[in-house]
Amino acid sequence: MEHEAWAQRIQRLGQLGCAFFKIGPSTFGGGYAMIATLEREIVQKRGWMDERQMADMISVSGSAPGGVAVNAAAFIGYRLGGIAGAVVAVAAITLPTFIIVSLLSLLSMVFKDHVKVIAALKGVHAAVIALIIVAAFKMWKSSILDTPTLLIAAGTVALLLFTPIHSFYLILGGPIAGIAVVQLKRRAGMKVRTEKQQAEEKRELHFPEYYI
Numbered sequence: 637m638e639h640e641a642w643a644q645r646i647q648r649l650g651q652l653g654c655a656f657f658k659i660g661p662s663t664f665g666g667g668y669a670m671i672a673t674l675e676r677e678i679v680q681k682r683g684w685m686d687e688r689q690m691a692d693m694i695s696v697s698g699s700a701p702g703g704v705a706v707n708a709a710a711f712i713g714y715r716l717g718g719i720a721g722a723v724v725a726v727a728a729i730t731l732p733t734f735i736i737v738s739l740l741s742l743l744s745m746v747f748k749d750h751v752k753v754i755a756a757l758k759g760v761h762a763a764v765i766a767l768i769i770v771a772a773f774k775m776w777k778s779s780i781l782d783t784p785t786l787l788i789a790a791g792t793v794a795l796l797l798f799t800p801i802h803s804f805y806l807i808l809g810g811p812i813a814g815i816a817v818v819q820l821k822r823r824a825g826m827k828v829r830t831e832k833q834q835a836e837e838k839r840e841l842h843f844p845e846y847y848i
Contacts, residue, residue, distance in 0.1 A: 648717050653728040655682065656709050660732035670705055671771040684716060691778035699807050705729055784817040 655677050659670060671694060678684050685693065697707035706726055713725025747753045780786050792806050821828050 645717065645720075649720060649724050651682070652713055652717055652721055653724045656713075656725045656728035657732060659705075659709075660729040661736065670767075671774060672767065674705075674708060675774070678712060684712065687778065691775070694775060695779070699810075785814075788813050788817075 659673055659677055675687075675690055679687055679690050693708060693711050694704070697704045697711055700707050706729065709725040709729040710722045713721035713723070715721075717724065776789075780789060788810065792810070795801050795806060796803065818828050
């Protein structure tokens with residue numbers, strides 16, 4: 637039995653490594669650009685998490701220090717394979733980026749002023765914007781539950797755009813505002829919603845493929 641348990645653990649670590657090595661090259665533009673790919677691989681294809689858990693994981697990953705992609709990999713890896721799983725997932729998701737950036741750095745001095753290279757980079761910028769918009773839309777659907785959450789989101793956007801306040805304080809203020817709203821609703825005898833209804837959770841989502 638112990639041998640079988642070790643074999644299953646090694647197999648799971650291998651699955652984690654393959655999954656995140658595939659996800660790694662799709663993180664152009666930062667971690668939020670890979671959320672659609674991450675959800676398709678982790679939720680829809682492999683079934684390691686459901687959509688609600690995925691939304692919670694993205695919220696935690698975005699609030700914690702460090703990059704969203706690395707945080708998400710560590711979170712999922714630890715959940716599925718402990719410390720070893722977290723190490724494998726983080727190494728697998730960062731290795732493709734490390735290789736690509738190293739190659740681009742070697743070639744940048746030669747081709748940085750080439751017209752076609754400049755045009756290609758502009759195309760990448762446009763594609764990254766689309767990926768981030770998809771990620772924002774996905775997070776909107778899973779996070780905006782009622783009027784208070786809408787007001788919190790709108791107020792945060794306004795503060796980011798029109799004030800010099802640091803994003804750290806907004807991230808810290810988010811859970812505080814959420815707890816305050818829930819407590820006020822409970823004292824007023826109002827119904828409290830902390831997640832989407834079951835029918836909405838099970839609704840299938842369709843995202844374009846972002847694998848490279």
